[in-house]
Amino acid sequence: MEIHGVKRPLIATVEFANSRGVLEAMTSFDLSVADFDIDVPKLVIKNIAEVVQVKSSFQFKK
DSSP states (O other), X not given: OEETTEEOOOOOOEEEEEETTEEEEEEEEEXXXXXXXXXXXXGGGGGXXXXXXXXXXXXXXX
16 A cells, blocks of 8 residues: 555455455455554644554446
């Protein structure tokens, strides 16, 4: 995974579903803001989690 020019290895489980000719890939994983050197402004630091859950879904159609 690369965010703001910082690369870190990522291992995530991906679930696949096939329905009516549409292939869907779904994943969810946690990212630590500190691992990617993301500076959170002090004004909003209480409102930003240290670990962020990322969810993605992709659909592949013919």
